[in-house]
Amino acid sequence: MQPVHATSHSLTLDGTPLTFRHLAQIGQRATSLTPDAAAMARVDAARKVLDDKIARGEPVYGATTGVGAMKDVEWTPEQLEAFNMGLVRAHHFGTGSPFPSSIVRAAMAIRVNTALTGRVGCSRGLVNAYLDLLANDVVPVVRRTGSIGTADIGLMGQIGAVLTGVGEAVYQNRRMSAEAALAEAGLQPCRMAPRDSLASISVNAVGFAAAAEATRSAASAVRMLLATSLTTAGALGASRDPWKAVAHVGTEREAEIGGWLYRNAMGWDWPNATHIQDPLSLRMMPQVFGSTFDALLIVGRTILAATGRTDDNPVVVDGQVLTSGGSLPLDVTIYLQMAQLALAHAARNSFNRCVLLSNGARRDLPINLVPRGAIATGFGPIIKLAGELFARVLSMSTPVSAQAMVVAAGLEDEAAFLPLVVERFERQVRALRRLAALEGLLSAQAMDIHGDRPTGVPALIYEKVRRHAAYYEVDRPLSAEVEIIESDLGSEASLSELISLAPIAGLDEFFALGPVA
Numbered sequence: 130m131q132p133v134h135a136t137s138h139s140l141t142l143d144g145t146p147l148t149f150r151h152l153a154q155i156g157q158r159a160t161s162l163t164p165d166a167a168a169m170a171r172v173d174a175a176r177k178v179l180d181d182k183i184a185r186g187e188p189v190y191g192a193t194t195g196v197g198a199m200k201d202v203e204w205t206p207e208q209l210e211a212f213n214m215g216l217v218r219a220h221h222f223g224t225g226s227p228f229p230s231s232i233v234r235a236a237m238a239i240r241v242n243t244a245l246t247g248r249v250g251c252s253r254g255l256v257n258a259y260l261d262l263l264a265n266d267v268v269p270v271v272r273r274t275g276s277i278g279t280a281d282i283g284l285m286g287q288i289g290a291v292l293t294g295v296g297e298a299v300y301q302n303r304r305m306s307a308e309a310a311l312a313e314a315g316l317q318p319c320r321m322a323p324r325d326s327l328a329s330i331s332v333n334a335v336g337f338a339a340a341a342e343a344t345r346s347a348a349s350a351v352r353m354l355l356a357t358s359l360t361t362a363g364a365l366g367a368s369r370d371p372w373k374a375v376a377h378v379g380t381e382r383e384a385e386i387g388g389w390l391y392r393n394a395m396g397w398d399w400p401n402a403t404h405i406q407d408p409l410s411l412r413m414m415p416q417v418f419g420s421t422f423d424a425l426l427i428v429g430r431t432i433l434a435a436t437g438r439t440d441d442n443p444v445v446v447d448g449q450v451l452t453s454g455g456s457l458p459l460d461v462t463i464y465l466q467m468a469q470l471a472l473a474h475a476a477r478n479s480f481n482r483c484v485l486l487s488n489g490a491r492r493d494l495p496i497n498l499v500p501r502g503a504i505a506t507g508f509g510p511i512i513k514l515a516g517e518l519f520a521r522v523l524s525m526s527t528p529v530s531a532q533a534m535v536v537a538a539g540l541e542d543e544a545a546f547l548p549l550v551v552e553r554f555e556r557q558v559r560a561l562r563r564l565a566a567l568e569g570l571l572s573a574q575a576m577d578i579h580g581d582r583p584t585g586v587p588a589l590i591y592e593k594v595r596r597h598a599a600y601y602e603v604d605r606p607l608s609a610e611v612e613i614i615e616s617d618l619g620s621e622a623s624l625s626e627l628i629s630l631a632p633i634a635g636l637d638e639f640f641a642l643g644p645v646a
Contacts, residue, residue, distance in 0.1 A: 142238065143168045144245035146437035149429065150641035152341050155238045155263075156231030159645060162238060162263055164245060164256060171247025172256060175445040179250035179324055182450050189450055190443050191216070191327035192250075197537035213326035214293060220286025220330045221296055223275030228284075228339060230268040230299060235338035237263055237288060239436050243332065248439035250450060251328035258292050258319040265314040270297040270304060271335060273552070277534055278545035280331040280440070280456045289329030294318030332440050333458045336547035340461055341432050343551050347468065347558045348425050348640040351475060353618050354565040355418050356627055359390055360587040361482045361568055362411055364575035365491045366400040371412040382426075383419035385633065390414060393631050397584040400492060408491075410481035417478045422636055424471035428464040429640065435461055462530045462545040465554060469526040472557045476522035479564045483515040486571040498574045498601065505604045508571055514611070515567055521560045525553040566615035569594045574601050586631050593617050 140151060143165035147155075154160040179189060188194050188203055195202040196216065204212045237259045243249070244256055262269070269291040275283025290296035291307040298310035311318060321329070372394070375387035406412075435458065444453040487508050489496040497507030534544035573594040576583060583591055597617065598610040617623055625643040637643065 139163055141165050142242045142245055144171070144242055144247070144437060146433045146435075147239070147242060148433060148641070149341065149345050149639065150645055152235045152238075152338070152436075153345065153641050153645040156229075156235045156338075156342065157645065158234065158266060162241070162260060164241070164260065168245035168247070169253060169256070172244060172249070172251065172253055175247045175250045176252055176324075178445050178448055179450055183323060189324065190452065191331065192323035196327065196331075197540060200540070209323050210320070213321040213323055216326040217286060217289035217293060217321060217329050218295055220282045221290040223272035223283045223287050225272050225274035228271045228273050228335065229342075232335065232338045232342055233268050233271050233288065234263060235341065236271075236285070236334040239334040239337055240285070240288075240329075240332055242436055243334070243439050243441070244328065246437070246439050248444045248446065249328050249441050250324050250443070250445045252322050252325055254322070255319070255325040255328060261316055262291070265316060266300065267291070267310050267314050267316065268299045269307070270299060273339075273548065276336065276548045277536070278333070278336060278458060278462060278530070278547035278549070279541065279543060280442070281333050281335040281548065282330045284335040284548065285330045285332060288335075289321075289326065292319040292329065293321060328441060331442055331456065333435070333456070333547060336458055336551065337432055337435050337461065339548060339551045340428070340465055340554075341436075343554045343558065344425060344429050344432060344465070344468070345640050345642075347472065347554065347561075348422070348429075348636065349624055349642055350558045350561045350565070350619070351418065351421055351425070351472075352633070352636070352642060353624065353627065354475060354479060354561055354568075355386070355389075355414075356586050356631075357565045357568045357572065357590055357618070358414055358418070358479065358482060359393055360583070360590040361486060361572040362390070362414070363394065363397075363399055363583055363587045364572040364581065365411065365482075365485055365494075367407050367411040368401065368405065369394050369399070370405075371407065372415060375415045379415060380419060380423075382423045383415045385635075386419045386422070387415035389631065389633055393586045397582065397587070400579065400581060408481070408485060410478050410485065414478065417474050421468075421471040421475045424464075424468040426636075426639065428461065428468045431461050431464050457543055457545055458547050459530070459545050462547045462550055465547070465550050466526075466528045466530060469550075469554055469557060472554075472561060473523045473526040476519045476557075476561060476564060479561075479568055480515050480519035483512060483564075483568055483571055486568075486575050487512050492575075492579065494575055494578060498571065498578065500578055500602055503602045505602065507601065507604070508574065511567065511607055511611075515564060518560045518564045518567070522557045522564075525557045529553070562619045563611065563615050566611050566618055569618065570598055570607075570611060570614060573598070586627065589626060589630060590618075593623060
């Protein structure tokens with residue numbers, strides 16, 4: 130099929146790891162996908178190994194036998210088509226709200242890419258079926274609750290079911306039955322050959338795609354939080370000296386962030402409240418943000434590696450069909466939980482700065498940032514929101530992957546809960562974005578009280594805050610103001626402005642921050 134929507138960019142999938150830019154382009158439908166010819170030859174070779182094994186009458190797990198507790202049930206040749214069609218449909222059991230289309234597109238591309246390693250044993254037809262969905266933008270509706278993180282069977286099953294013409298899909302921005310979507314796109318339902326059905330469900334592609342999008346979003350949120358933290362430091366009159374020092378004595382990432390803070394604090398008449406022993410939430414910003422970015426880099430590299438590695442069971446190796454122990458995405462899950470802890474430290478750091486802005490302990494700022502002579506309660510009450518947001522981030526950082534799990538008569542007793550970990554991570558990111566908005570609002574008030582005229586990054590934050598929230602002299606509702614500032618600071622346009630003004634080249638490029646089309 131020819132793609133319905135042509136793009137100006139084409140990406141060849143060949144089984145090697147993808148990048149964050151690739152995944153973002155696929156998710157936003159800013160690129161078309163083509164399978165590498167040599168990689169498709171590997172698919173054919175692996176399929177021949179599997180077909181030969183079946184022809185000899187040897188059992189193949191999930192192709193000629195049942196799965197899980199039914200692994201010892203063998204099917205006759207006459208029963209195989211019914212079993213393989215039923216297998217993928219039986220695993221359409223996800224519930225709840227659906228994943229965004231961007232994640233589902235990326236998940237399908239990851240499934241294709243890992244199949245192109247030549248280790249899966251699926252048919253060329255299955256690879257083409259996924260590519261046809263992507264080319265015609267038929268996006269399966271994948272409800273996000275239904276995976277324990279040892280192959281996303283309840284999530285991938287919803288994609289596989291659409292291939293066979295059942296379930297739901299989004300086509301031309303309309304949610305409809307899979308049968309109707311395929312028909313409108315001019316596609317035929319896929320007949321699942323032996324092994325193709327299990328290859329459609331027994332991978333962690335949705336979890337990896339969701340983890341990638343969440344990690345990129347976290348990098349974006351922390352990037353903006355770093356900018357609001359610099360703005361706060363200026364409003365509080367922090368000493369630049371600790372940042373200059375850490376640029377020489379810190380770890381690689383701490384030095385990078387310290388240097389960024391020091392450079393971007395220059396260029397305006399920074400008000401020096403003190404010169405020595407600033408509060409730790411100011412002095413330690415390079416350590417907090419450096420460690421947070423390091424954690425995101427570690428999980429990011431681990432996710433990308435997984436996009437070029439087969440996590441199927443069974444796999445084809447050296448001309449044999451072998452049982453695999455590679456379907457547990459524990460590395461991605463553990464490192465993502467490490468990043469959750471790092472986000473909690475970033476949130477606490479921001480909360481501490483919010484308290485410093487409002488408690489009257491720095492630069493002779495008035496309590497609650499109430500201008501002198503004004504009759505108002507000011508920003509004291511909203512500090513409780515900052516505390517709640519920090520607690521929200523902290524509460525999501527408790528690891529869940531090591532919880533006991535026994536299913537399939539005790540045969541499946543390991544689980545990573547990757548999709549659940551991703552969902553908790555997403556909640557942390559949303560809270561961080563709101564904290565950044567609140568911190569920006571408080572710092573703008575502090576600067577106006579003293580008549581500061583910032584430049585560079587602090588000016589960018591100040592101007593965006595003041596676009597939506599006026600100087601505070603009379604008590605007023607703040608809920609909508611915080612939310613609209615959050616929306617502005619969290620936009621791709623604002624991030625692009627920040628990157629253009631003050632890049633951190635390695636981080637910005639690795640996570641493909643800013644426009645990706």
